[in-house]
Amino acid sequence: MEALLSILNAEFLAASIRLATPLLFATLGGILCERSGVINIGLEGMMLVGALMGVFGSWYLNSPTLGFLVGVLSGALVALLHGFVCISLRSNQIVSGVAINLIAIGLTSFLIRIVFGLADQQRIVPHFNSYPFPVLGQIPFIGPAFFNQLTLVYIAFLMVPVSWFILFKSRWGLAITAAGEHPKSAASVGIDPQFVRHVCVVLSGAFAGAGGAFLSLGQLHFFQDEMVAGRGFIALAAVIFGRWNPVGGMIACLIFGAADALQFRGQAVGMGIPHQFMLMLPYALTLAILIIAGGKSKAPAAIGIPFRR
Amino acid sequence: MIEMEKITKVFPGGVVANREVDFKIASGQVHALLGENGSGKTTLMNILYGMHRATSGTISRSSQTLTIGSPSDAISHGIGMVHQHFMLVPTLTVAENVVLGTSAGPNRLCPFLNLREAEERIASLSREYRLDVDPRAEVWQLPVGAQQRVEIVKALYRDADVLILDEPTAVLTPQEANDLIDVLSNLASRGKSIVFISHKLNEVISLADEITVLRNGDMIGMVRKKDTDAKDLARMMVGRSIEPPELPNRSPGEPMLTVKSLCVEDDRKLEAVKDVSFTLRAGEILGVAGVDGNGQKELVEAIAGVRRAVSGSVETKHQGVSNREYARRIGHVTEDRLKTSVVLDFSLWENFGIKTCDTSPHASWLGMNIGSLKAATEAAISEFRIKSRGPDEKISSLSGGNQQKLVLARELGLKPDILLAAQPTRGLDVGAAEYVHQRLIEERQNGMAILLVSTELEEILAISDRVIVLYEGKIMGALAARKATREVLGLMMAGERLEEMERSPGERN
Numbered sequence: 176m177e178a179l180l181s182i183l184n185a186e187f188l189a190a191s192i193r194l195a196t197p198l199l200f201a202t203l204g205g206i207l208c209e210r211s212g213v214i215n216i217g218l219e220g221m222m223l224v225g226a227l228m229g230v231f232g233s234w235y236l237n238s239p240t241l242g243f244l245v246g247v248l249s250g251a252l253v254a255l256l257h258g259f260v261c262i263s264l265r266s267n268q269i270v271s272g273v274a275i276n277l278i279a280i281g282l283t284s285f286l287i288r289i290v291f292g293l294a295d296q297q298r299i300v301p302h303f304n305s306y307p308f309p310v311l312g313q314i315p316f317i318g319p320a321f322f323n324q325l326t327l328v329y330i331a332f333l334m335v336p337v338s339w340f341i342l343f344k345s346r347w348g349l350a351i352t353a354a355g356e357h358p359k360s361a362a363s364v365g366i367d368p369q370f371v372r373h374v375c376v377v378l379s380g381a382f383a384g385a386g387g388a389f390l391s392l393g394q395l396h397f398f399q400d401e402m403v404a405g406r407g408f409i410a411l412a413a414v415i416f417g418r419w420n421p422v423g424g425m426i427a428c429l430i431f432g433a434a435d436a437l438q439f440r441g442q443a444v445g446m447g448i449p450h451q452f453m454l455m456l457p458y459a460l461t462l463a464i465l466i467i468a469g470g471k472s473k474a475p476a477a478i479g480i481p482f483r484r
Numbered sequence: 485m486i487e488m489e490k491i492t493k494v495f496p497g498g499v500v501a502n503r504e505v506d507f508k509i510a511s512g513q514v515h516a517l518l519g520e521n522g523s524g525k526t527t528l529m530n531i532l533y534g535m536h537r538a539t540s541g542t543i544s545r546s547s548q549t550l551t552i553g554s555p556s557d558a559i560s561h562g563i564g565m566v567h568q569h570f571m572l573v574p575t576l577t578v579a580e581n582v583v584l585g586t587s588a589g590p591n592r593l594c595p596f597l598n599l600r601e602a603e604e605r606i607a608s609l610s611r612e613y614r615l616d617v618d619p620r621a622e623v624w625q626l627p628v629g630a631q632q633r634v635e636i637v638k639a640l641y642r643d644a645d646v647l648i649l650d651e652p653t654a655v656l657t658p659q660e661a662n663d664l665i666d667v668l669s670n671l672a673s674r675g676k677s678i679v680f681i682s683h684k685l686n687e688v689i690s691l692a693d694e695i696t697v698l699r700n701g702d703m704i705g706m707v708r709k710k711d712t713d714a715k716d717l718a719r720m721m722v723g724r725s726i727e728p729p730e731l732p733n734r735s736p737g738e739p740m741l742t743v744k745s746l747c748v749e750d751d752r753k754l755e756a757v758k759d760v761s762f763t764l765r766a767g768e769i770l771g772v773a774g775v776d777g778n779g780q781k782e783l784v785e786a787i788a789g790v791r792r793a794v795s796g797s798v799e800t801k802h803q804g805v806s807n808r809e810y811a812r813r814i815g816h817v818t819e820d821r822l823k824t825s826v827v828l829d830f831s832l833w834e835n836f837g838i839k840t841c842d843t844s845p846h847a848s849w850l851g852m853n854i855g856s857l858k859a860a861t862e863a864a865i866s867e868f869r870i871k872s873r874g875p876d877e878k879i880s881s882l883s884g885g886n887q888q889k890l891v892l893a894r895e896l897g898l899k900p901d902i903l904l905a906a907q908p909t910r911g912l913d914v915g916a917a918e919y920v921h922q923r924l925i926e927e928r929q930n931g932m933a934i935l936l937v938s939t940e941l942e943e944i945l946a947i948s949d950r951v952i953v954l955y956e957g958k959i960m961g962a963l964a965a966r967k968a969t970r971e972v973l974g975l976m977m978a979g980e981r982l983e984e985m986e987r988s989p990g991e992r993n
Contacts, residue, residue: 345596345597346586346595349583349584349597350585356574356575356576357573357574360570360571360573360581361584362555363571364555364584365559366584476574476575
């Protein structure tokens with residue numbers, strides 16, 4: 176118990192928030208995509224591509240910011256493929272997503288070896304550093320917990336109200352919801368549901384790419400094979416647990432982030448629990464949350480169904 | 485005002501839906517488009533609304549040619565449409581549904597919604613045209629009639645002056661239909677043009693100023709209401725005169741089916757049939773009236789043994805037999821022909837033999853006698869006058885009427901003492917429906933007990949001995965068909981109990 180209490184401090188909160196951030200990027204993308212009626216199981220693969228391309232971008236353009244943008248764009252590009260297969264060709268969305276995940280694993284491990292060479296795979300690239308807020312960062316406890324983070328963390332959490340506003344208070348959000356709930360009614364008033372879905376899928380890829388690039392440029396500072404390690408799938412769980420609402424998704428991500436932080440801290444402090452067990456924690460929590468949220472949450476009615484006129 | 489000239493529509497695959505059809509709508513008029521299922525009414529209106537493109541022909545307004553390539557084009561020309569299956573997003577509010585796809589305010593690019601302004605405008609439209617629509621209600625919570633008025637508001641909000649309604653009364657109770665008729669006449673009196681698609685003669689006559697009749701994609705003619713009557717219109721619609729079916733006198737025999745305090749759940753585990761009891765006798769047709777979705781499906785399925793009842797009992801002479809045998813002893817024409825009556829990929833003989841292929845004479849110890857099944861199918865084809873190329877033809881290439889005849893032939897071929905006929909004439913043309921009615925009456929004369937479920941009151945009144953009305957899974961009352969009127973049945977379909985109406989006839993408003 177004492178050991179447990181010793182880890183619940185400002186540092187733990189800061190770590191929870193930092194670890195929630197890549198999940199949050201991907202979750203916001205997932206929400207956007209699924210609300211428009213397309214399942215994006217490929218978030219994981221899009222994150223992985225974003226992580227790698229972020230590293231490449233940052234190395235060759237010698238700027239983590241430009242590298243991050245490259246990561247975002249590459250995620251969007253992969254998503255464009257998913258959209259083409261699922262929306263234009265009306266193929267199965269699950270199969271396309273699984274294919275993207277598998278291709279991403281192979282492609283990224285291949286490219287990192289080709290580009291950086293076998294010996295220098297885990298080359299440290301220019302990366303982001305934390306940005307403490309001038310005044311807020313000085314507040315005891317709250318400062319180090321909330322206001323001594325990477326700029327991207329603030330951006331990710333700022334995207335929550337922004338996307339909430341777009342989804343629920345704008346004409347675009349209405350069109351997205353209509354495309355995901357009842358695409359025929361959207362079509363009957365002159366909205367092209369396929370176009371709406373394409374835009375949302377591409378944006379979800381951009382968000383996933385951002386999450387991946389955050390992992391590589393904000394946390395690890397290099398690329399490692401399969402470094403996303405299931406976070407794309409945890410984000411999918413957060414989409415469902417958050418009931419397709421950005422605010423709910425953010426809460427889910429914070430819970431997962433905390434579980435992840437607990438796992439790291441627990442390992443460091445050494446609570447007498449095998450570290451393999453701690454490692455399992457975020458994933459076990461995902462399963463538990465899906466079981467709890469399972470029956471109750473209601474997915475967009477037309478999700479997974481290709482639109483035909 | 486709007487004129488469609490020589491409209492021809494050929495679908496990919498060569499099906500001609502419209503052949504050189506002329507159609508004119510004047511402002512302030514209610515115009516009915518009358519025709520049987522498959523006569524091309526909906527296609528013609530989908531062309532006007534931009535959902536389909538005509539293969540040839542022109543659309544013009546005040547002698548200016550219009551190009552309508554999409555619903556947005558139609559909307560910008562002041563044309564609005566209320567589809568048979570509503571185009572509403574159930575999870576959004578009325579106001580959100582109404583503004584969906586409109587560009588708000590003077591700045592077209594401004595993405596923000598001004599829902600308050602929209603809500604005010606909807607409320608004022610609702611007041612002006614007496615539509616009784618609450619802009620803040622969520623659509624899924626509204627009854628069907630209200631959803632339909634939301635669709636009308638949606639069109640008016642887009643400044644439509646031509647309003648097309650596709651089979652608007654199909655989903656309504658008779659009283660709701662009367663309310664809708666009031667709303668539409670009110671709209672017409674304020675200068676809007678109304679087009680409504682229908683195959684029901686009585687509502688066409690009570691509402692329309694002008695009537696255009698289509699048959700098999702051809703325009704048969706345009707008449708003014710004052711120059712025509714129901715008989716004329718029926719002849720134009722069907723191509724020959726039709727006689728209403730007659731139910732000969734017959735006193736019912738012994739009880740064949742007794743349902744006691746039956747409760748059944750639907751697929752969502754909600755109670756769909758609540759404490760239903762009735763008796764069906766030999767040589768009797770018992771009509772079950774009600775608006776679609778009030779427990780009819782679950783009731784029939786529970787009796788047929790394909791859905792488990794929660795409580796209560798169904799008593800027949802066939803207790804204690806296997807499920808398979810029970811299915812052979814109770815005739816069952818299911819309400820969704822294509823989903824539960826036939827296997828579309830199967831041939832006629834396979835569909836015909838699906839219940840009997842494992843019993844004598846069609847089966848021996850292990851094998852199935854395809855020859856005898858085909859011969860039996862052949863016999864059914866000629867007896868029921870099914871238009872087909874023989875037992876090997878796929879059932880999917882038959883028309884709805886001929887498919888239904890095969891289903892009927894299969895179910896009656898088993899010589900059941902009970903027939904459950906759910907919506908037996910839904911989607912059939914007048915000729916096929918006539919045939920089905922004749923057959924049912926014939927079987928009644930031979931002593932079969934028939935449960936006829938239908939949402940069409942005319943059908944129920946024409947060929948039933950007795951009528952029960954289902955509302956939200958409960959029986960609102962039972963009465964002899966010859967004593968029943970549309971008005972009384974309509975009130976029962978809307979949830980009034982017969983006994984309460986009889987108790988206080990003066991207090992009703």
